[in-house]
Amino acid sequence: MTASNESGICGFLWLTCSQLVSCGSFNHICYQPNHICVHHSRCFVHPVCYPLSMMDQAICPPKTSPSRPGDGICINATWTQNATTVAGGNGIGSSLSQLYDPFGFFVDENGSIYVVDTLNYRIVKWDRGVSSGQLVAGGNGLGDQNDQFNEASDIIVDKDGTMYISDYNNERIQRWVRGAQNGETILRNISAIGIAQDDQGSLYTSDWIKSEVRKWRVNETVGQLITSNLSSPRSLFVDRNRSVYVGDTGNNRVIKVDDKTAEVTIVAGGSFGDGAHQLNEPEGIFVDELGTIYVADTRNHRIMRWSRGATSGSVIAGGRGEGSQSDQLFFPTDLSFDLDRNLYVVDNANNRVQKFLIDKNLC
Secondary structure, X not given: OEEOOOOEOOEOOOOOHHHOOEOOOOOOOOOOOOEEEEEOOOOOOOOEEEEHHHEOOXXXXXXXXXXXOOOOOOOOOEEOOOOEEEEEOOOEOOOOOOEOOEEEEEEOOOOOEEEEEHHHOEEEEEOOOOXXXXXXXXXXOEOOOOOOEOOEEEEEEOOOOOXXXXXXXHOEEEEEOOOOOOOEEEEEOOOEEEEEEOOOXXXXXXXXXXXXXXXXXXXXXXXXXXXXXXXXXXXXXXXOOOOEEEEEHHHOEEEEEOOOOOOEEEEEEOOEOOOOOOEOOEEEEEEOOOOOEEEEEHHHOEEEEEOOOOOOOEEEEEOOOEOOOOOOEOOXXXXXXXXXXXXXXXXXXXXXXXXXXXXXXXX
């Protein structure tokens, strides 16, 4: 078999295909503990999660896999400049049709959106086409009990609907099983703004206070230091090779930490400003399978696309000054894509989530 990072894996093929589930669509995550994402030639076109217990410790020689449809977003794709509002947008408030200072979010494979409704101290799920969301965590006011949050900031949702939430001011990471009335604290004493997960279920956190990023393997309570000496790190993204991308917000850049070499490189920005080669307090990050980087350039009120190795980016949404019109953003803090590669943006100061439809006519 071939791992999602294209290395060969030796394992026993005793499991039937019906016992296996697909990996995450975008960064090939396996949400089951102690599983790895592999290309299984007997079962599926798409990668599947295989138990580590069925793997031999020997690593086979590297194997080259053919390119697969959907590996990355077409570099010539564009997005409609006028977005539609898919969550919030009804002013500041606490009703389920409103948001108050939303920060992070997660878009699942069904196109449902889990919004960190920060100053309402809750997580709200918005399905496609609805005019109001449903409460899935918190909503019991500010606090440090297991059913409360204190300015949560980011979220991951696995295939079972389990949510991992960075509860920033409570200095903890919470795990909420689908339908639960309370969360479970799995990491403590960590001021995490951003959270991400790799294909083996390890969590990654960006600590705003300590200016560092750590990796936490399943059931581990002492994290591995990935990088430090940052300035107000926020959002994180982990690619299929387990390289880590960090929104080094105070340094106006995005950095990449290579998983194999630990080399740190600047992959977007690096100086303050509104030029095509600059960023102004970037927050949200998304990296596709081609290595193209998408950045929520927060204080420039725009979404930028940086091709692999590029020294400047291009604006794909916003960039028309702060505002509340359908072609404007006001402090965008996070971004993601659905399976069709439509763009979703947390438009923080407008208390809404915006959807920009993809246009593939030039692809």
